[in-house]
Amino acid sequence: MLHVEHLTKIYRGGLRANDDLSLEVRPGEVLGLLGHNGAGKTTLLNQVAGLVRPTSGTLRLDGRDPVTDPAYARAVCSVQLQAQAPLAGVTPRQAIEILGRIRGGKRQRVRQRTGELLAALDIAEWADVPGERLSGGVRRLTAFCMAAVEPGRLVMLDEPTNDVDPVRRRLLWQQVRDLAADGCAVILVTHNVAEAERSVDRIVVLDHGRAVVTGTPAELRNRVTADLRLELTCTPGLPPPAPPAWVGTVTVTGRRMVLPVDTDQTERAVAWALGLRGAGTITEFALHPVSLEDVYVGLTAGTEKETGDAILAA
Numbered sequence: 001m002l003h004v005e006h007l008t009k010i011y012r013g014g015l016r017a018n019d020d021l022s023l024e025v026r027p028g029e030v031l032g033l034l035g036h037n038g039a040g041k042t043t044l045l046n047q048v049a050g051l052v053r054p055t056s057g058t059l060r061l062d063g064r065d066p067v068t069d070p071a072y073a074r075a076v077c078s079v080q081l082q083a084q085a086p087l088a089g090v091t092p093r094q095a096i097e098i099l100g101r102i103r104g105g106k107r108q109r110v111r112q113r114t115g116e117l118l119a120a121l122d123i124a125e126w127a128d129v130p131g132e133r134l135s136g137g138v139r140r141l142t143a144f145c146m147a148a149v150e151p152g153r154l155v156m157l158d159e160p161t162n163d164v165d166p167v168r169r170r171l172l173w174q175q176v177r178d179l180a181a182d183g184c185a186v187i188l189v190t191h192n193v194a195e196a197e198r199s200v201d202r203i204v205v206l207d208h209g210r211a212v213v214t215g216t217p218a219e220l221r222n223r224v225t226a227d228l229r230l231e232l233t234c235t236p237g238l239p240p241p242a243p244p245a246w247v248g249t250v251t252v253t254g255r256r257m258v259l260p261v262d263t264d265q266t267e268r269a270v271a272w273a274l275g276l277r278g279a280g281t282i283t284e285f286a287l288h289p290v291s292l293e294d295v296y297v298g299l300t301a302g303t304e305k306e307t308g309d310a311i312l313a314a
Protein backbone atom coordinates (compact mmCIF):
# COMPACT_ATOMS: atom_id res chain seq x y z
CA MET A 1 0.00 0.00 0.00
CA LEU A 2 2.78 2.43 0.96
CA HIS A 3 6.38 2.16 -0.23
CA VAL A 4 8.98 4.63 0.99
CA GLU A 5 12.51 4.46 -0.36
CA HIS A 6 15.49 6.54 0.66
CA LEU A 7 13.23 9.37 1.73
CA THR A 8 15.01 12.48 2.95
CA LYS A 9 13.43 15.72 4.09
CA ILE A 10 15.64 18.70 4.85
CA TYR A 11 13.73 21.74 6.09
CA ARG A 12 14.75 25.26 5.21
CA GLY A 13 17.57 26.08 7.56
CA GLY A 14 19.16 22.68 6.98
CA LEU A 15 17.44 20.47 9.57
CA ARG A 16 17.42 16.86 8.32
CA ALA A 17 14.05 15.68 9.69
CA ASN A 18 13.95 12.43 7.66
CA ASP A 19 17.25 10.89 6.68
CA ASP A 20 17.30 8.10 4.07
CA LEU A 21 14.13 6.38 5.35
CA SER A 22 12.89 3.19 3.71
CA LEU A 23 9.78 1.33 4.87
CA GLU A 24 6.56 -0.19 3.64
CA VAL A 25 3.09 -0.82 4.98
CA ARG A 26 0.78 -3.53 3.67
CA PRO A 27 -3.02 -3.77 3.78
CA GLY A 28 -4.18 -5.44 6.98
CA GLU A 29 -1.06 -4.40 8.87
CA VAL A 30 -0.47 -1.91 11.67
CA LEU A 31 2.96 -0.32 11.49
CA GLY A 32 4.10 1.41 14.67
CA LEU A 33 6.29 4.45 14.15
CA LEU A 34 8.16 5.00 17.35
CA GLY A 35 10.61 7.70 18.29
CA HIS A 36 11.49 10.60 20.58
CA ASN A 37 10.03 14.09 20.14
CA GLY A 38 11.52 15.57 17.00
CA ALA A 39 12.53 12.19 15.55
CA GLY A 40 10.72 13.01 12.30
CA LYS A 41 7.50 11.00 12.64
CA THR A 42 5.04 13.76 11.76
CA THR A 43 7.28 14.91 8.91
CA LEU A 44 7.01 11.45 7.35
CA LEU A 45 3.20 11.41 7.62
CA ASN A 46 2.92 14.89 6.14
CA GLN A 47 4.90 13.80 3.10
CA VAL A 48 2.78 10.68 2.60
CA ALA A 49 -0.37 12.80 2.78
CA GLY A 50 1.04 15.14 0.13
CA LEU A 51 1.27 18.09 2.54
CA VAL A 52 5.08 18.38 2.64
CA ARG A 53 7.42 17.85 -0.32
CA PRO A 54 10.28 15.38 0.10
CA THR A 55 13.80 16.69 -0.55
CA SER A 56 14.80 13.38 -2.17
CA GLY A 57 13.80 9.73 -2.33
CA THR A 58 10.58 8.12 -3.48
CA LEU A 59 7.12 7.68 -2.01
CA ARG A 60 4.51 5.46 -3.60
CA LEU A 61 0.93 5.12 -2.44
CA ASP A 62 -0.64 2.25 -4.33
CA GLY A 63 2.02 2.83 -6.98
CA ARG A 64 1.19 6.54 -7.26
CA ASP A 65 3.27 9.50 -6.19
CA PRO A 66 1.66 11.82 -3.60
CA VAL A 67 3.95 14.65 -4.78
CA THR A 68 2.57 14.71 -8.32
CA ASP A 69 -0.85 13.30 -7.36
CA PRO A 70 -1.81 14.98 -4.07
CA ALA A 71 -5.55 14.63 -4.75
CA TYR A 72 -5.14 10.87 -4.95
CA ALA A 73 -3.11 10.86 -1.74
CA ARG A 74 -5.85 12.75 0.05
CA ALA A 75 -8.55 10.41 -1.22
CA VAL A 76 -6.74 7.26 -0.23
CA CYS A 77 -5.39 8.43 3.18
CA SER A 78 -7.28 9.13 6.37
CA VAL A 79 -5.24 11.10 8.85
CA GLN A 80 -5.65 11.90 12.51
CA LEU A 81 -3.42 14.90 13.02
CA GLN A 82 -1.25 15.35 16.08
CA ALA A 83 -2.71 18.83 16.66
CA GLN A 84 -6.16 18.72 18.29
CA ALA A 85 -9.04 18.99 15.85
CA PRO A 86 -10.91 22.29 16.21
CA LEU A 87 -14.34 21.29 17.49
CA ALA A 88 -15.67 24.70 18.48
CA GLY A 89 -19.38 24.92 17.76
CA VAL A 90 -19.81 21.26 16.78
CA THR A 91 -20.53 18.14 18.78
CA PRO A 92 -18.51 14.92 18.35
CA ARG A 93 -21.43 13.28 16.56
CA GLN A 94 -21.75 16.16 14.10
CA ALA A 95 -17.99 16.34 13.44
CA ILE A 96 -17.70 12.59 12.84
CA GLU A 97 -20.78 12.44 10.60
CA ILE A 98 -19.64 15.45 8.56
CA LEU A 99 -16.26 13.80 7.95
CA GLY A 100 -17.92 10.56 6.96
CA ARG A 101 -20.14 12.38 4.47
CA ILE A 102 -17.23 14.43 3.06
CA ARG A 103 -15.36 11.18 2.47
CA GLY A 104 -18.29 9.90 0.45
CA GLY A 105 -20.10 7.73 2.97
CA LYS A 106 -23.85 7.15 2.58
CA ARG A 107 -25.95 8.99 5.19
CA GLN A 108 -27.46 5.93 6.84
CA ARG A 109 -24.18 4.02 6.99
CA VAL A 110 -22.26 7.01 8.37
CA ARG A 111 -24.87 7.56 11.06
CA GLN A 112 -24.72 3.94 12.12
CA ARG A 113 -20.92 3.71 12.08
CA THR A 114 -20.66 6.97 14.07
CA GLY A 115 -22.89 5.52 16.78
CA GLU A 116 -20.88 2.31 16.84
CA LEU A 117 -17.54 4.13 17.16
CA LEU A 118 -18.80 6.42 19.94
CA ALA A 119 -20.07 3.37 21.83
CA ALA A 120 -16.94 1.29 21.21
CA LEU A 121 -14.72 4.05 22.65
CA ASP A 122 -17.16 4.64 25.52
CA ILE A 123 -17.70 8.34 24.74
CA ALA A 124 -21.37 8.17 23.75
CA GLU A 125 -22.34 10.26 26.79
CA TRP A 126 -20.53 13.26 25.22
CA ALA A 127 -21.79 12.63 21.68
CA ASP A 128 -24.01 15.70 21.68
CA VAL A 129 -21.95 18.06 23.86
CA PRO A 130 -20.42 21.08 22.05
CA GLY A 131 -16.69 20.73 21.38
CA GLU A 132 -15.60 23.62 23.60
CA ARG A 133 -16.96 21.80 26.67
CA LEU A 134 -15.09 18.53 26.03
CA SER A 135 -11.98 17.21 27.76
CA GLY A 136 -8.76 16.74 25.80
CA GLY A 137 -9.19 12.98 25.85
CA VAL A 138 -12.72 13.05 24.41
CA ARG A 139 -11.58 15.50 21.72
CA ARG A 140 -8.67 13.20 20.83
CA LEU A 141 -11.00 10.18 20.59
CA THR A 142 -13.43 12.21 18.48
CA ALA A 143 -10.56 13.00 16.10
CA PHE A 144 -9.82 9.28 15.86
CA CYS A 145 -13.48 8.61 14.98
CA MET A 146 -13.28 11.31 12.31
CA ALA A 147 -10.38 9.40 10.71
CA ALA A 148 -12.01 5.99 11.18
CA VAL A 149 -15.65 6.64 10.24
CA GLU A 150 -15.15 6.24 6.50
CA PRO A 151 -11.48 5.26 6.40
CA GLY A 152 -9.22 5.45 3.38
CA ARG A 153 -7.09 2.43 2.54
CA LEU A 154 -4.19 3.96 4.45
CA VAL A 155 -5.02 5.29 7.91
CA MET A 156 -2.38 7.40 9.65
CA LEU A 157 -2.82 8.15 13.33
CA ASP A 158 -0.43 10.68 14.86
CA GLU A 159 -0.24 10.09 18.62
CA PRO A 160 -3.94 9.17 18.88
CA THR A 161 -3.86 8.31 22.58
CA ASN A 162 -2.33 11.53 23.95
CA ASP A 163 -4.51 12.71 26.88
CA VAL A 164 -6.65 9.55 26.69
CA ASP A 165 -7.21 7.60 29.92
CA PRO A 166 -5.78 4.05 30.20
CA VAL A 167 -9.12 2.24 29.87
CA ARG A 168 -10.16 4.09 26.72
CA ARG A 169 -6.64 3.72 25.33
CA ARG A 170 -7.22 -0.01 25.20
CA LEU A 171 -10.59 0.49 23.55
CA LEU A 172 -8.83 2.59 20.94
CA TRP A 173 -6.12 -0.04 20.33
CA GLN A 174 -8.93 -2.49 19.62
CA GLN A 175 -10.45 -0.11 17.07
CA VAL A 176 -7.02 0.24 15.45
CA ARG A 177 -6.76 -3.55 15.19
CA ASP A 178 -10.29 -3.65 13.73
CA LEU A 179 -9.32 -1.16 11.00
CA ALA A 180 -6.48 -3.48 9.98
CA ALA A 181 -8.78 -6.51 10.15
CA ASP A 182 -11.07 -4.69 7.71
CA GLY A 183 -8.12 -4.44 5.29
CA CYS A 184 -6.76 -0.95 5.97
CA ALA A 185 -3.03 -0.34 6.15
CA VAL A 186 -2.46 1.57 9.39
CA ILE A 187 0.44 3.70 10.61
CA LEU A 188 0.29 4.38 14.33
CA VAL A 189 2.67 7.07 15.53
CA THR A 190 3.46 6.99 19.20
CA HIS A 191 6.21 7.62 21.67
CA ASN A 192 4.58 5.14 24.03
CA VAL A 193 6.49 1.89 23.77
CA ALA A 194 3.95 -0.18 25.72
CA GLU A 195 1.29 0.98 23.29
CA ALA A 196 3.36 -0.08 20.32
CA GLU A 197 4.14 -3.42 21.90
CA ARG A 198 0.48 -4.27 22.41
CA SER A 199 -1.16 -3.02 19.27
CA VAL A 200 1.16 -3.15 16.27
CA ASP A 201 2.44 -5.84 13.89
CA ARG A 202 5.74 -4.21 13.02
CA ILE A 203 7.71 -1.35 14.44
CA VAL A 204 10.05 1.18 12.90
CA VAL A 205 12.11 3.10 15.44
CA LEU A 206 13.13 6.56 14.28
CA ASP A 207 16.03 8.37 15.86
CA HIS A 208 17.05 11.80 14.59
CA GLY A 209 15.30 11.16 11.28
CA ARG A 210 16.85 7.74 10.65
CA ALA A 211 15.19 4.34 10.94
CA VAL A 212 17.44 2.63 13.47
CA VAL A 213 15.55 -0.65 13.52
CA THR A 214 12.55 -2.41 11.93
CA GLY A 215 10.89 -5.61 13.09
CA THR A 216 8.02 -7.22 14.94
CA PRO A 217 7.87 -6.53 18.69
CA ALA A 218 9.13 -10.10 19.30
CA GLU A 219 12.05 -9.68 16.89
CA LEU A 220 13.04 -6.48 18.61
CA ARG A 221 12.93 -8.13 22.03
CA ASN A 222 15.08 -10.97 20.70
CA ARG A 223 17.85 -8.53 19.86
CA VAL A 224 18.85 -8.24 23.50
CA THR A 225 21.36 -10.66 24.93
CA ALA A 226 19.84 -11.42 28.33
CA ASP A 227 16.20 -12.44 28.93
CA LEU A 228 15.70 -10.76 32.28
CA ARG A 229 16.28 -7.37 33.85
CA LEU A 230 17.12 -6.90 37.51
CA GLU A 231 16.11 -3.45 38.63
CA LEU A 232 17.50 -2.05 41.87
CA THR A 233 16.48 1.11 43.69
CA CYS A 234 19.58 2.36 45.48
CA THR A 235 19.41 3.84 48.97
CA PRO A 236 19.69 7.67 48.83
CA GLY A 237 23.07 8.93 50.02
CA LEU A 238 24.85 5.60 49.56
CA PRO A 239 27.02 4.64 46.57
CA PRO A 240 25.38 2.11 44.19
CA PRO A 241 26.49 -1.51 44.65
CA ALA A 242 29.35 -2.83 42.49
CA PRO A 243 27.77 -5.11 39.86
CA PRO A 244 28.89 -8.75 39.91
CA ALA A 245 30.83 -10.21 36.97
CA TRP A 246 27.96 -12.44 35.80
CA VAL A 247 25.64 -9.61 34.71
CA GLY A 248 25.78 -7.70 31.41
CA THR A 249 26.20 -3.97 30.91
CA VAL A 250 24.64 -1.98 33.72
CA THR A 251 22.61 1.19 33.21
CA VAL A 252 22.24 3.69 36.03
CA THR A 253 19.62 6.43 35.93
CA GLY A 254 19.51 8.40 39.16
CA ARG A 255 18.84 5.89 41.95
CA ARG A 256 17.65 3.23 39.50
CA MET A 257 20.14 0.58 38.41
CA VAL A 258 19.24 -1.94 35.70
CA LEU A 259 21.24 -5.12 35.12
CA PRO A 260 20.70 -7.67 32.32
CA VAL A 261 20.52 -11.18 33.76
CA ASP A 262 20.43 -14.54 31.95
CA THR A 263 17.64 -16.93 32.94
CA ASP A 264 20.09 -19.47 34.37
CA GLN A 265 21.41 -16.78 36.74
CA THR A 266 17.98 -16.03 38.20
CA GLU A 267 18.56 -17.55 41.64
CA ARG A 268 21.96 -15.96 41.97
CA ALA A 269 20.56 -12.56 41.00
CA VAL A 270 17.71 -12.77 43.51
CA ALA A 271 20.08 -13.92 46.29
CA TRP A 272 22.44 -11.03 45.53
CA ALA A 273 19.59 -8.48 45.53
CA LEU A 274 18.16 -9.88 48.80
CA GLY A 275 21.62 -9.51 50.35
CA LEU A 276 21.86 -5.89 49.22
CA ARG A 277 18.43 -5.13 50.59
CA GLY A 278 19.33 -6.80 53.88
CA ALA A 279 22.49 -4.68 54.09
CA GLY A 280 20.52 -1.50 53.32
CA THR A 281 22.43 -0.74 50.08
CA ILE A 282 19.19 -0.83 48.12
CA THR A 283 15.62 -0.12 49.18
CA GLU A 284 13.89 -2.46 46.73
CA PHE A 285 14.39 -4.62 43.66
CA ALA A 286 12.40 -6.25 40.86
CA LEU A 287 13.20 -8.94 38.34
CA HIS A 288 11.23 -8.81 35.11
CA PRO A 289 11.38 -10.14 31.53
CA VAL A 290 12.92 -7.90 28.89
CA SER A 291 10.34 -5.48 27.55
CA LEU A 292 10.31 -3.58 24.33
CA GLU A 293 11.06 -0.52 26.42
CA ASP A 294 14.43 -1.98 27.44
CA VAL A 295 15.22 -2.54 23.78
CA TYR A 296 14.03 0.90 22.79
CA VAL A 297 16.05 2.67 25.46
CA GLY A 298 19.10 0.64 24.46
CA LEU A 299 18.66 1.50 20.80
CA THR A 300 18.08 5.18 21.09
CA ALA A 301 20.57 5.77 23.91
CA GLY A 302 23.06 3.74 21.89
CA THR A 303 23.50 6.48 19.34
CA GLU A 304 24.88 8.80 21.97
CA LYS A 305 26.26 6.59 24.72
CA GLU A 306 27.94 3.23 24.58
CA THR A 307 25.22 1.50 26.67
CA GLY A 308 22.92 0.73 23.75
CA ASP A 309 25.44 -1.11 21.65
CA ALA A 310 26.63 -3.06 24.63
CA ILE A 311 23.12 -4.25 25.48
CA LEU A 312 22.25 -5.31 21.95
CA ALA A 313 23.52 -8.50 20.41
CA ALA A 314 25.72 -7.99 17.36
Ligand SMILES: Nc1ncnc2c1ncn2[C@@H]1O[C@H](COP(=O)(O)OP(=O)(O)O)[C@@H](O)[C@H]1O
Nearest residue numbers: 011015017035036037038039040041042043044
Ligand atom coordinates in the same frame (compact mmCIF):
# COMPACT_ATOMS: atom_id res chain seq x y z
N1 LIG B 1 7.94 23.12 9.08
C1 LIG B 1 9.10 22.90 9.69
N2 LIG B 1 10.18 23.70 9.46
C2 LIG B 1 11.37 23.47 10.06
N3 LIG B 1 11.60 22.46 10.93
C3 LIG B 1 10.58 21.64 11.21
C4 LIG B 1 9.28 21.81 10.62
N4 LIG B 1 8.47 20.83 11.08
C5 LIG B 1 9.22 20.09 11.93
N5 LIG B 1 10.48 20.57 12.01
C6 LIG B 1 11.59 20.00 12.78
O1 LIG B 1 11.86 18.71 12.24
C7 LIG B 1 12.16 17.77 13.26
C8 LIG B 1 11.21 16.62 13.20
O2 LIG B 1 9.92 17.10 13.58
P1 LIG B 1 8.63 16.16 13.60
O3 LIG B 1 8.54 15.47 12.28
O4 LIG B 1 7.48 16.99 14.02
O5 LIG B 1 9.03 15.12 14.72
P2 LIG B 1 8.13 14.14 15.62
O6 LIG B 1 6.77 14.10 15.03
O7 LIG B 1 8.83 12.84 15.59
O8 LIG B 1 8.13 14.73 17.00
C9 LIG B 1 12.11 18.55 14.58
O9 LIG B 1 13.41 18.95 14.92
C10 LIG B 1 11.23 19.75 14.23
O10 LIG B 1 11.57 20.85 15.03
Ligand SMILES: [Mg+2]
Nearest residue numbers: 041042043082
Ligand atom coordinates in the same frame (compact mmCIF):
# COMPACT_ATOMS: atom_id res chain seq x y z
MG1 LIG C 1 4.97 14.52 15.83
